[in-house]
Amino acid sequence: xxxxxxxxxxxxxxxxxxxxxxxxxxxxxxxxxxxxxxxxxxxxxxxxxxxxxxxxxxxxxxxxxxxxxxxxxxxxxxxxxxxxxxxxxxxxxxxxxxxxxxxxxxxxxxxxxxxxxxxxxxxxxxxxxxxxxxxxxxxxxxxxxxxxxxxxxxxxxxxxxxxxxxxxxxxxxxxxxxxxxxxxxxxxxxxxxxxxxxxxxxxxxxxxxxxxxxxxxxxxxxxxxxxxxxxxxxxxxxxxxxxxxxxxxxxxxxxxxxxxxxxxxxxxxxxxxxxxxxxxxxxxxxxxxxxxxxxxxxxxxxxxxxxxxxxxxxxxxxxxxxxxxxxxxxxxxxxxxxxxxxxxxxxxxxxxxx
Numbered sequence: 077x078x079x080x081x082x083x084x085x086x087x088x089x090x091x092x093x094x095x096x097x098x099x100x101x102x103x104x105x106x107x108x109x110x111x112x113x114x115x116x117x118x119x120x121x122x123x124x125x126x127x128x129x130x131x132x133x134x135x136x137x138x139x140x141x142x143x144x145x146x147x148x149x150x151x152x153x154x155x156x157x158x159x160x161x162x163x164x165x166x167x168x169x170x171x172x173x174x175x176x177x178x179x180x181x182x183x184x185x186x187x188x189x190x191x192x193x194x195x196x197x198x199x200x201x202x203x204x205x206x207x208x209x210x211x212x213x214x215x216x217x218x219x220x221x222x223x224x225x226x227x228x229x230x231x232x233x234x235x236x237x238x239x240x241x242x243x244x245x246x247x248x249x250x251x252x253x254x255x256x257x258x259x260x261x262x263x264x265x266x267x268x269x270x271x272x273x274x275x276x277x278x279x280x281x282x283x284x285x286x287x288x289x290x291x292x293x294x295x296x297x298x299x300x301x302x303x304x305x306x307x308x309x310x311x312x313x314x315x316x317x318x319x320x321x322x323x324x325x326x327x328x329x330x331x332x333x334x335x336x337x338x339x340x341x342x343x344x345x346x347x348x349x350x351x352x353x354x355x356x357x358x359x360x361x362x363x364x365x366x367x368x369x370x371x372x373x374x375x376x377x378x379x380x381x382x383x384x385x386x387x388x389x390x391x392x393x394x395x396x397x398x399x400x401x402x403x404x405x406x407x408x409x410x411x412x413x414x415x416x417x418x419x420x421x422x423x424x425x426x427x428x429x430x
Contacts, residue, residue: 077107079132082139085112086120096130115332116142119358122336134339141358166395166402168195171314173202173347173390174367176250177229181370181388181411185232192392193239201236202347202365203248203305203316205229205276207372223285226275230294233279237296244309245280246302248316248348277301310399311342320349327355327362335360342400345393350386352408361401365391365408371417385417 080103083093090104112120119138124130170192175184188199206229236243251274280301282294306315313334319326330344335358343361352366366389388411394402 077103078110079135080104080107081110082112082116082120082135084109086117088124096124097132110139112139113142115328119332119336122332123339126337127339131339138335138358165397166310166399167197168395169393170196170199171202171345171347171365171391171393172199172368173316173365174204174248174350174369175201175232176204176207176367176369176372177232178225179207179369179372180232181368184368185235188390189235189239196240196392198242198244199236199240200307200309200314201243201245202314202345203246204250204347204367205233205245205248205279206250207369208250208275226279226285229275230279230282230284233296233299234282234294237299241298243280243296243299244302244307245276245299246304246307246314246316247274247276248305249318251276274303277303308338308341310395311340312393312395312399312401313338313341313344314347315344316347318348323349323351323353323364324355326364328357331357331360331362345391345401352387352389352410354408361403363391363408365389366410368411388412388417 080093080097080099083096084104084107088096090101093099093104094101116139119142120135123134123138170188172188181187192199206225233243233245278290280296280299282292282296282299283290284293285291305317306313308314315330315334317330319329321329326346326349327344330346334341334344341360344363346362346364347367349364350367350369351364353364355362366387368388368390369386370388389409390411391408392406394405396402
């Protein structure tokens with residue numbers, strides 16, 4: 077009846093609890109409501125609406141995880157188990173995101189190929205592969221024309237496809253800049269059906285543009301594209317969200333969002349923030365993996381106003397047999413050898429108001 081107590085404390089009616097837990101209402105009236113925080117209430121509610129058959133044990137588990145409570149058995153591990161855990165039995169991946177071509181770190185694709193092409197099962201490109209500055213308010217022709225940038229991006233995809241056994245791509249917020257620009261331009265609204273802002277689809281499938289018409293020229297048979305801002309591989313969520321908030325708040329929000337929709341997740345790997353870090357919430361490991369963007373003049377002022385510097389990095393991942401991330405063998409790799417991002421983005425900082 078503990079799940080019943082938690083639901084009462086979360087504000088569920090007796091009728092709703094009777095239906096959720098498949099128990100008679102006569103039993104519910106004698107149960108004392110549990111003390112439930114707002115975080116616990118939201119997490120439990122998200123779980124209830126995300127499944128057709130709520131599990132009472134899962135309700136209790138989510139309630140306890142929000143309080144930081146875990147069973148003692150989770151910390152009981154013998155030497156043999158530890159030895160086995162150190163040995164990954166699943167897949168190996170490189171998660172690389174936020175290239176923001178043409179502002180990517182020069183030669184970063186060659187570095188990734190040299191370091192990992194023959195060592196991993198796949199490279200996962202986690203969004204914002206192309207910056208698409210041309211469709212933003214920051215457009216500056218000095219940065220190059222779209223056709224040249226597209227072909228440069230296509231060459232990099234082709235190079236990765238040739239080197240890695242598998243390439244997995246999904247989109248980020250910058251990939252939607254073209255569609256947004258079309259919607260905001262009255263003269264284009266009537267022909268938006270003829271245009272596509274989904275340039276990553278064309279890149280992934282090897283299209284070149286001949287007289288403005290997309291033609292599939294290159295063989296990218298091992299490149300997979302997902303027209304979403306996230307993918308789920310086993311028990312791991314790889315995402316490129318819209319949010320940009322303080323690190324721990326971002327971690328908690330992401331974990332709560334996904335655990336309510338997928339009870340089996342163990343890890344959330346996050347692009348978009350251009351930060352590097354690791355966190356754990358409700359028993360789920362959360363990672364922010366940085367970016368592979370170099371110097372971008374048009375972003376300097378907006379970043380300086382926030383006193384933030386992009387953290388260059390990516391993530392090397394080894395999974396266990398159950399598809400969760402092996403935390404002992406996986407790591408967020410911070411890059412420092414390519415450029416001094418702090419000096420570049422924070423120059424003349426003394427002239428910026430605090």
